[in-house]
Each structure stands twice: as structure tokens, then as C-alpha cells.
Amino acid sequence: MKYHFSRDLCDSDRAQLNRALDFFNITAYFKTVDGQEELFGFGAQQEADVPNKLNGTMIFGGYPFDQQVVENSKLMNGIWFVPIIFVKITQNIVIFESDTVENFNEWLTKFKTIARSKVVSHVITSELDWTSRTQKLINTIISNDKLKKVVFGRQHQYALSDTLLASTLVHALITQKNTYHVILKYQKEMFVSATPERLVKVTDGAVTTAAVAGTIRRGNTQTEDKLLGDMLLNSHKNQQEHRYVVNSIYQKIQNMTTSLNLPPQPILLQNRQLQHLYTPISARLIKKYTVLDIVNALHPTPALGGVPQKQALDYIRAHERSPRGLFAAPIGYYTSNNSGEFVVGIRSMYINHAAHTATLFAGAGIVSDSNATQEYQETNLKLEPMRQLLKGDVNDN
Numbered sequence: 001m002k003y004h005f006s007r008d009l010c011d012s013d014r015a016q017l018n019r020a021l022d023f024f025n026i027t028a029y030f031k032t033v034d035g036q037e038e039l040f041g042f043g044a045q046q047e048a049d050v051p052n053k054l055n056g057t058m059i060f061g062g063y064p065f066d067q068q069v070v071e072n073s074k075l076m077n078g079i080w081f082v083p084i085i086f087v088k089i090t091q092n093i094v095i096f097e098s099d100t101v102e103n104f105n106e107w108l109t110k111f112k113t114i115a116r117s118k119v120v121s122h123v124i125t126s127e128l129d130w131t132s133r134t135q136k137l138i139n140t141i142i143s144n145d146k147l148k149k150v151v152f153g154r155q156h157q158y159a160l161s162d163t164l165l166a167s168t169l170v171h172a173l174i175t176q177k178n179t180y181h182v183i184l185k186y187q188k189e190m191f192v193s194a195t196p197e198r199l200v201k202v203t204d205g206a207v208t209t210a211a212v213a214g215t216i217r218r219g220n221t222q223t224e225d226k227l228l229g230d231m232l233l234n235s236h237k238n239q240q241e242h243r244y245v246v247n248s249i250y251q252k253i254q255n256m257t258t259s260l261n262l263p264p265q266p267i268l269l270q271n272r273q274l275q276h277l278y279t280p281i282s283a284r285l286i287k288k289y290t291v292l293d294i295v296n297a298l299h300p301t302p303a304l305g306g307v308p309q310k311q312a313l314d315y316i317r318a319h320e321r322s323p324r325g326l327f328a329a330p331i332g333y334y335t336s337n338n339s340g341e342f343v344v345g346i347r348s349m350y351i352n353h354a355a356h357t358a359t360l361f362a363g364a365g366i367v368s369d370s371n372a373t374q375e376y377q378e379t380n381l382k383l384e385p386m387r388q389l390l391k392g393d394v395n396d397n
């Protein structure tokens with residue numbers, strides 16, 4: 001971009017940058033799981049429904065989960081844009097780039113006021129029959145010798161009393177530790193995620209991805225937490241669910257990479273409500289491939305779709321109540337020098353301010369020895385991060 005500027009981060013910068021997210025029609029916010037990088041995209045100098053129509057040094061966006069169309073939505077069917085202003089915070093430095101805005105400090109002063117939206121919500125639809133439909137799925141997997149795993153999703157919709165500001169949500173996301181914080185906003189639509197799951201990161205040819213699948217709740221005490229973690233590590237059902245993901249990632253990227261490194265056993269990945277089985281995977285990208293080639297090859301992993309992929313996706317399309325849109329889909333950014341990072345949009349919600357609704361999403365990996373009631377409870381916990389955001393729960397614990 002034409003104008004570059006960087007300086008030490010000031011105390012007020014974050015609040016002002018968050019507030020600037022409210023003022024543009026198209027924005028993106030992406031905070032890495034370790035909190036080391038925060039990226040902001042403000043306004044679109046180019047936008048498209050697919051990334052290959054765009055040309056820019058920095059591109060934000062998301063693909064939809066599959067070809068199913070979400071009615072009355074632009075955002076949920078995939079949106080990509082080259083920002084007018086790109087800002088990155090890393091190691092207490094703020095970096096600014098733009099083709100049209102010359103003076104960062106002057107620009108930032110426009111976003112002085114702190115506004116907090118307090119929005120009241122109540123449930124309008126929830127899938128009360130999800131457990132019985134999941135039992136049917138378990139029976140199908142048992143009796144079908146092809147279908148092994150399906151990640152079965154549910155949607156839970158709230159009516160909103162008012163507009164939820166992106167700045168309020170970014171602030172509230174602070175409570176969701178050890179997760180990425182992602183917001184994509186398009187006009188009156190917003191997609192928000194506190195996902196623990198990176199799909200892929202590429203920097204200087206180094207590829208890092210991970211299998212995240214197999215879940216148990218956090219304990220109320222340290223002892224209980226450790227006990228639950230050990231139960232998860234020793235659970236045959238969860239190990240099986242996890243192994244499908246590891247094997248699939250391996251198969252999907254082995255021809256696009258070299259030096260593929262895959263630990264033999266998963267470890268635990270813990271966030272506020274849940275612990276998961278987690279296998280970090282690294283490799284070197286073969287030069288002719290791009291970040292998006294890897295994204296397209298990996299998506300959907302069996303942590304979001306299932307095994308075998310085609311049969312699982314057919315099942316999801318036929319039996320989930322509504323199309324997923326950006327739920328469980330790749331969202332992130334990439335640059336013209338073939339770096340980038342994509343996460344999967346889980347622990348997420350879709351806000352439609354034209355309809356005054358927020359739709360929360362959760363899914364669970366169903367295999368032959370799943371228990372439908374336990375999976376329902378697991379999805380309740382997976383809805384919890386976004387429920388807390390809706391409640392305006394910003395207590396740091």
C-alpha cells in the first residue's frame with residue numbers, strides 16, 4: 001500500500017480502533033490465539049464473493065461452509081475484501097497501511113467516543129429435537145458400513161432489542177481466553193467467532209495446522225479439571241473422533257508439502273468452557289502452492305464435516321435444519337507474499353441487524369459410540385461463549 005506508518009502502541013489506540021470498526025460498512029478483526037497479533041481491516045477498496053476476483057497486498061474474508069445458500073444474506077455466502085485501511089498491532093507496535101489515508105494519528109482521532117451497546121436478547125428458535133435426530137444419526141452410522149463420523153450442527157436463534165456494536169463485541173471477547181477472536185462485518189450483518197481452531201497458517205513457506213476434535217468440559221476445581229482431561233485423553237470414542245481428523249489432514253496436505261511433522265499422540269487444548277484433543281501439525285509448503293490452495297484442500301476437515309467426506313456432507317445437507325453459511329467455514333486473511341492465517345468459524349454467531357436476530361451455532365462429532373444426550377450437553381457448552389457475549393458478560397474470569 002502507498003502509505004506506511006508505525007509507532008509504539010498508546011493506551012487509547014485499541015479502544016479507538018475497536019470503535020472505528022463501528023463506523024465502516026465492511027470491516028474485519030482478527031486476533032490470534034496467543035494474543036500476539038491483532039489485525040484490523042477498515043472499509044473495502046475492492047470486494048467480491050470469491051477471493052480470486054481481488055488483487056491487493058492484504059485480503060480478508062471467508063468462504064461459506066458449502067454450496068448451500070443462506071437466504072437474505074451476503075456475508076454468510078462468502079465475502080472477501082481488500083481494506084482501505086489495514087492496521088496491525090504486534091509487540092506493542094501499531095502498524096498502519098493505506099492507499100488513500102495518509103495520516104494515521106489524525107485518522108484515529110475521529111474515533112474518540114466510547115460507546116457500549118447493552119442489548120437484550122431472548123430465544124426465538126432452538127432445535128429441541130436435536131437429541132432425537134442425533135440418535136437417528138448414531139443408528140445410521142452403526143447400521144451403515146460406509147459412514148463413520150458426521151459433525152452434526154444445531155442453530156439457536158435470539159431476537160435482539162438493539163444493534164450490537166462490533167466494538168462492544170471485541171471488548172467482550174477478551175473473556176474468551178485461548179481462542180482466536182474474529183469478526184467479519186458486512187453492512188448490517190456480522191459474523192463473530194471465538195474459535196480455538198486454526199485451519200492453517202503460512203509464513204515464509206512454514207505451514208502450521210492442527211487437528212482439534214474430541215471434547216470434554218472444564219472442571220470446577222484443578223483436580224476435577226485434570227481428571228476430566230485424563231478421561232478425554234483415554235477415551236476411545238474421542239481418540240477415534242480425533243484420529244479421523246489427523247489422518248485426513250495428513251492425506252490432504254502431504255502432496256502439497258515437505259517435512260510433514262505430526263506428533264503420534266494428541267495433547268490437551270483448553271479454553272474457558274472446554275478441553276479438546278489437539279495435535280499440532282507442521283510442514284513446508286511446496287513453492288507452487290498458495291495459502292488458499294491449502295485452505296481449499298483442507299476444508300472441511302472431519303472436525304467440521306465427517307468421514308467419508310462426501311457422505312458426511314450429504315448427511316449434513318439433508319439433516320441439519322438450515323445452511324451453515326460461515327459456521328465451521330474458513331475465515332481469515334492472506335497477503336500478496338503468500339502468507340496468511342485461516343481459522344474455522346466455530347463457537348460463533350451470525351448477527352443480522354436488519355432482522356434483529358443473532359443465530360448461535362454449535363456442532364458435535366458423532367461416531368458409532370456417541371451418546372446423543374451427552375453430545376447435546378457438549379453443544380450447549382459450545383454455545384456458551386457466544387451466549388456470554390450476548391449477555392454482555394465481560395467479567396474477566
Ligand SMILES: C=C(O[C@H]1C=CC=C(C(=O)O)[C@@H]1O)C(=O)O
Binds near residue numbers: 212
Ligand atoms: C463443530 C464444533 O466443534 C468441532 C471442533 C472441535 C471439537 C469438536 C468435537 O469434539 O465434536 C468438533 O469437531 C463446534 O464447536 O461447533
